[in-house]
Amino acid sequence: MAGPESRSRVKKMDPTAEDAYWRTHYSNQEYVDRNAPYSAYQPAYRAGYVGHSQYPGRKFAEVETNLQRDYENSKGTSTLTWDKARNATRAAWNRVELARSGDAHGDVR
Numbered sequence: 001m002a003g004p005e006s007r008s009r010v011k012k013m014d015p016t017a018e019d020a021y022w023r024t025h026y027s028n029q030e031y032v033d034r035n036a037p038y039s040a041y042q043p044a045y046r047a048g049y050v051g052h053s054q055y056p057g058r059k060f061a062e063v064e065t066n067l068q069r070d071y072e073n074s075k076g077t078s079t080l081t082w083d084k085a086r087n088a089t090r091a092a093w094n095r096v097e098l099a100r101s102g103d104a105h106g107d108v109r
Contacts, residue, residue, distance in 0.1 A: 013096055018049040022092065031087035036080075043078050044085035047071040048092025052100075060093050067093075 022045040023038050032041065047070045054070075055063040067089055068082045075085070 013049060013053050013099075015046070015050060018092065018096070019046070021095070022088075026088070029088070029091060031084075031091075033084075040078050040080055041085070041088045043075040044071055044080060044088035045092040047074065047085075048089040048094075049096050051089070052093050052096040060090055 019042070022041070026032055026038055026041050026045070027034070047067050051063065051067045051070055055066065060067070064086075068086070071082060071085055071089060078085070080088075
């Protein structure tokens with residue numbers, strides 16, 4: 001029964017909490033340029049966690065072109081090209097996907 005229940009879980013993703021998580025943990029990621037501030041990566045993370053909600057039930061590879069477009073349209077002053085932003089977008093996507101999978105299996109963290 002993955003219908004409405006799954007969709008309601010996707011809606012529970014809290015963008016403020018996701019932003020706070022990545023703000024705290026981004027510098028520990030192997031793909032991050034140690035000289036770059038969080039603000040350079042923030043739009044890439046946002047594209048991933050918001051994108052996961054915008055494209056429910058889809059795989060990252062299926063919507064990567066859309067995510068790239070979303071990132072490029074909303075990156076503001078970030079100078080990261082998609083090649084550098086992609087890993088952050090995927091990490092945020094995967095974090096939401098894993099949280100959703102945990103919820104789907106009754107995993108209470």
